Amino acid sequence: MTSPRAAGTAPRSALTRARVLESAVTLADRDGLGALTMRSLARELGIEAMSLYHHVANKEDLLDGVVDVVAAEIQDAVGRLEALPDDAPESSWKPALRRQILAARTVLLRHPWASTVLESRKSFSLHVVRYYDSLIGLMRRGGFSYDLVHHAMHALGSRALGFSQELFEPDGATAGSAGDGSAEEGAADAATALLLQMADELPHMVEMLAEVGHQDTGSTLGWCDDQTEFEFGLDLILDGLERLAEREKP
Amino acid sequence: MTSPRAAGTAPRSALTRARVLESAVTLADRDGLGALTMRSLARELGIEAMSLYHHVANKEDLLDGVVDVVAAEIQDAVGRLEALPDDAPESSWKPALRRQILAARTVLLRHPWASTVLESRKSFSLHVVRYYDSLIGLMRRGGFSYDLVHHAMHALGSRALGFSQELFEPDGATAGSAGDGSAEEGAADAATALLLQMADELPHMVEMLAEVGHQDTGSTLGWCDDQTEFEFGLDLILDGLERLAEREKP
DNA sequence: CGAGGAGGCTTACGGTGTAAGCCTTACGAC
DNA sequence: GTCGTAAGGCTTACACCGTAAGCCTCCTCG
Missing domain, CATH: 1.10.10.60 (Homeodomain-like)
Structure with missing residues (x-):
């Protein structure tokens, strides 16, 4: 330079x-x-x-910084969304919040390792806090009391940033691996086989797996369609919050 | 011997x-x-x-085993709960599920490090699977379709085992420390102070903190009453599932 | 009794984060 | 221009990590 x-x-x-x-x-x-x-x-x-x-300063500081970079990406992605018009109805907090969270998720999907690092931080990134502030703002516009907002943020937890820890992904998330994906599939199959093997001890589990059928995934990681499940859980929470917000009104 | x-x-x-x-x-x-x-x-x-x-076999195997021990503790704690009577109404799936999950949580609170290890496993503990099977069984008794059960398990995620990763606990979880707790408090205070310092950039966040007031914690970790927040989030999900289950009925 | 192996021990290697200190270079003040 | 200062490289070295390899000493079983 x-x-x-x-x-x-x-x-x-x-x-x-x-x-x-x-x-x-x-x-x-x-x-x-x-x-x-x-x-x-x-x-x-x-x-x-x-x-x-x-x-x-040291590796912790490096990881703090790395988280901050990703958080900045999130803030950027959220910033690209079209802003709510001033005359938007009160009820629009919900789709708006949903959009922001899903936008954050796209960023985390680009950096699969980031969620792990995020969770391990004890100090927090200013960019993350700013992102949170915008979520809070949306809920306030929806008429939430601060008390409800506070509960809501806790209830969302990491989901607010676009990830939820799935127990049981037979592979995934650990390394780049960049392979053809057959490794993951293999692990998933092995896991399923192992479960089937003890069908008598796990009647409901096995029956569920048989019925739901984890076959046609294709979209993201091995077992289930994570995106669908993420949105399912997110909507469950948003719907619940909506009902509580209604109840708060005079 | x-x-x-x-x-x-x-x-x-x-x-x-x-x-x-x-x-x-x-x-x-x-x-x-x-x-x-x-x-x-x-x-x-x-x-x-x-x-x-x-x-x-190696350290991974050790951690697998350690998780299994904790999972066995969970299964044991859940086993101690009184079983649902055979003539229990269909609706009793909900308090029963709640009780099981909160029982699992008491175990994880005794082993604060366990959630981290649980998340890092790529193979799963049979005890955990058995525990999951019992949760699934409860929902089935509540009339859930397997499809709904499957979504529900994903939506619960780690919450099914009794923990949810809080973003932002200014300390906690990392080491035993076993101190008087003033270290955590100090960290929390410092974090709050830092937030207040940039109040103009984080209007909603700061206002929320001011109103909700993170003062009288006492119960568990530093900032908020984790137990309350955990139950809030859990009930939000359970209520949502209840509504979906109702809707499934003919 | 003798073979075998289970379960200790010792030694050693490559990898990690990082403390301590050296050497060069560019800049600002005189 | 010259010189002190310090930023920012480099080298060396240490403690600690997981663990491969191999030795030795029992206990158990054929």
């Missing part, structure tokens, strides 16, 4: 905290979270591991 | 896989998940690290 730099900025290097974080995100996207080590990140950037410590 | 052992059991050692897993649970309870390493676990048992590998 040959441009004159702002008043107290770093002098010569093209390497900045921002570039480090960006690189970390790409690396995690490509090779999975497990592959994101200080040494491998440094290699990616063409420097030595210890040099990273001039831009991030 | 001086008793004659059953037909193909291990010969002399008092150390068994069961004892290893038990020890691992106690260690994690006392010192946190981070303190559970092969070496520290071995020290706890008075042996060398490598000796553990005669009882568990």
Whole structure:
């Protein structure tokens, strides 16, 4: 960069905290979270591991930063949605909230490792908080009391950011793997087989699997259509909130 | 043990896989998940690290086993609940399901690290599956179609086991710490202060915090009363499921 | 009694995050 | 121009992690 730099900025290097974080995100996207080590990140950037410590305090700080990058992406995606007109009816909080959350979800689907990291943070990203603030704003416009909003945010939990931890995905989420997907399928099949094997002990479970049939997935991860299930759960909560909001009215 | 052992059991050692897993649970309870390493676990048992590998295949297997122990505890706690009488009305699925889930939760509250481990498993514990089977059974008795049951299980997600990942607990969950709790409080206060500092950027968030007032917690972890919030979210889902079940009826 | 293996132990390797310290370079003040 | 300062690289080294390989000593069973 040959441009004159702002008043107290770093002098010569093209390497900045921002570039480090960006690189970390790409690396995690490509090779999975497990592959994101200080040494491998440094290699990616063409420097030595210890040099990273001039831009991030330690690995926790790196992960904080990486979360912040993803959160910024979320905020950006949400920002692209068309704003509610000022004269929108009170009831429009619900589709609006739904849209924002699903927009956030598209971002997290691009970074499958991010949910894990998000959950492990103990400090929070300002971008996330700003996103939350917009969700709260929507509910307020819907006539929610702050008390109800507060409960609502807790009830949504991580779903507000677009993910919900599925127990039992026989593979998924762990590494990039980037394979043809037959590995996941294999694991899912193996799991199902194992369940069938003890059918007498798990009557309802087995019967359910037989009936619901986990066959035609295709869309996302192995077993079920996560997107459908995510929206099902989300709508369940939104409907419930709607009823509670109605009840609050005088 | 001086008793004659059953037909193909291990010969002399008092150390068994069961004892290893038990020890691992106690260690994690006392010192946190981070303190559970092969070496520290071995020290706890008075042996060398490598000796553990005669009882568990590797660390993943150890964690699988540890999850299984906790899941067995859950199954046990659920088993202690009084069974539904045969002539219970169809509608009793709901309080029964609620009771089972809250019973599972009491177990997980005794092992705060367990939720993290549970989520990280890719194979599943038979005890967990059996527990799930009982939940499914309850819903079936409530007249749910298998399709609805399936959606319901996804919607409940980890909540079925008694935990929901709270975004933003300023401390908690990471280590035993066993301190007076003032550390958590400090972190929570610091976080709140930081939020207040940018009140102009987060109008709704700050107003909500001011109104809801996160002051009188006392019960569980730092910020909010997790138990209340957990039950709120759980009831929101159960109510929603009840309505859908009604709608399914002819 | 002798073979075999279960279950300890020791040693060693590669990988992790990171503390400590050195060397170069660019910048701002004189 | 010169020089002090410090940003930002690099090298080395340490503690700790999971675990592969191999040794030894019993106990058990044929």
